[in-house]
Amino acid sequence: MLDALWLSTAVIFVAELGDKSQLMAMTFATRYRARDVLIGITAATALVHLASVGIGYFIGNSFEKYQGPIAVVAGVAFLVFAAWTLRGDELTDDEAEKAKNANGSALFAVGVAFFLAELGDKTMLATITLAVREDWFGTWIGSTIGMVAADALAILVGAVLGRHLPEKLIKYGAAAAFVVFGVLLIAEGAGWV
Template sequence: MNGFVAALVLSFGVIFVAELGDKSQLMALTFATRFKPWPVLVGITAATALVHAVSVGIGYGLGATLPTGWISLIAGVAFLIFGAWTLRGDELTEEEKGKAERTTGSAILAVGGAFFLAELGDKTMLATITLATQHGWFGTWLGSTLGMVVADALAILVGRLLGRHLPEKFIKYGAAVLFAIFGIWLIVEGFIKVL
């Protein structure tokens, strides 16, 4: 197996397995209950490609790490705000509902921004940095990005199926709880890294 293919396959496998049950996969499931699947997947893909490009750059070129503790703290606070915002809720008229279903830009930005913050300093970022120190940068970047997107696409499918069969109130409270859990998780990770 040549270097590119080995880096691609290894990175895909490692990141796919690391992502199973990870907070990012749970986030994808949560977002999929609120937005159409394609904007969620586009947001995840864009954020993942960017974070993993940074990871590969660090691992391949510098061998250094970002101050991930502070990034985790900021992301954690952001997720607590997302949870409170979800609980507050918004009421849409029928016209606004139709427009919201057609609008994908804001969903892409919301999902992409949330995933970008959540992935900075995450185990998949650190795994990608480690892989990039030992393998080619392009194969590592492509494999790690694809591994994460495929794992999160599975969560999106599950989220869409749940969204069709669960009452809206249950989804709202469930999403708020998940955002709060992500926020607390990130804050704890941040404090551990900072201290």
């Protein structure tokens, strides 16, 4: 379980760097208290990632004898995540305005926005991929910690540095990490390691 926790924390932290969710977190932090934004993000992330590990867990149990090919597919998925990261994710002006002008409590506004934003996002897909091969509980806790930590970093950095983030460095570093994870999974699934 601890291996799954550490792996999923690292993978999801990297996946979240430069993601639209981080931009949403910074935007919400300009309107609401950081504590409320973090609680909303944590609740939404825990729900989305619980569904993700459930999907991954049942896929993994159904296809246990196909672990090699699944590892190769997971590796290819991580290479796709690398390309997706390089392509970038931007918050449109309309999305930024909706985040700033959300009605209702901060927790509800942030929670609903993050829940909807994460459905089908690369972090959800990465969590499903990890849950196919790793302990579901460790993956769930680790993926939640990784995403919340990355978004907390975005809030902190956004508050300190404004919008002057080294976006290219973050983007290339995250993509490189996905490539490394992808190549390792493909090598393992093909029986090369």
